[in-house]
Amino acid sequence: MVNSQLIPLPALSDNYIWLLRQNSDAIVIDPGEASGVVRYLEQHALNLRAILLTHHHGDHVGGALELHERSHAPVYGPANERLPICHHRLSEGDTVQLRDLGFSMTVIDVPGHTAGHIAYHGRPDGSAPVLFCGDTLFAAGCGRLFEGTPEQMFESLGKLASLPEDTLVCCAHEYTLSNLRWAKQVEPGNATLQDRWDTATRLREEGQPTLPSTLALEMASNPFLRTGVAEVAESAARYAGQPLASEVEVFASLREWKNNF
Secondary structure (H helix, E strand, C coil): CCCCEEEEEEECCCEEEEEEEECCEEEEECCCCCHHHHHHHHHCCCEEEEEECCCCCHHHHCCHHHHHHHHCCCEEEECCCCCCCCCEEECCCCEEEEHHHCEEEEEEECCCCCCCCEEEEECCCCCCCEEEEECCEECCEECCCCCCCHHHHHHHHHHHHCCCCCCEEEECECCHHHHHHHHHHHCCCCHHHHHHHHHHHHHHHCCCCCCCEEHHHHHHHCHHHCCCCHHHHHHHHHHHCCCCCCHHHHHHHHHHHHHCC
16 A cells, blocks of 8 residues: 555544545544544545444444445454444454555454454554554553453563564553553652653643654553563552553553543
8 A cells, every 4th residue: 555644533522433545545443433533534625444443332333324324334343242234254364455455454453442352553654664553552551351362462562572572552542641641659769651651742832742652652651561570560559559460460550440530
């Protein structure tokens, strides 16, 4: 997908619907509602070529059926989740390809937020790798465990952490400032967190999105990807009020802390 543009369309209260645009074609990821996508497509005279879904929650799939009915674009989604519409059921190792656009992305199973959550990773414009991770990995955070276990989410995040560091992290919510506010309490000695807070604050004051992030930035400042770092583990143990025997236990304590923050 040469010379493509990656566009976060604001939706609902704090969602982003990601749109990949190449010339007169577009692909959308997690359309929680149709109206903003339809408006953008019409304003820019774009043909919707595919709809990608990461999980079944309504704020990610609510616009999929209308968009398909308007465009006849095929819908791709997780194999094991109940979706309003899906033509291609996907699981780890599958690929989504639109050969005439040079678009190809690989599917990764990332259960935790939901039982069948998937993510998409690839180089849709032939250069920088991109990750569409839904509600699994956030800027300085991760999704709540509505259907999965700490062990599952820890493993899922580990898969994402193994991707190239220059991967653009396209998560589906503008949660960055609230996540950073918490992360600074977990790891107050991390200078990258303060710099990130300053940058994100300025962007939001200017009405700009804080996304996409990069995997390198997440590895340097996201507590959920830093469970092996001493300061993070010590903070998690203090919150738990007891020693923690493994990184999974550190993760579980961090997730409970963030839930209650």
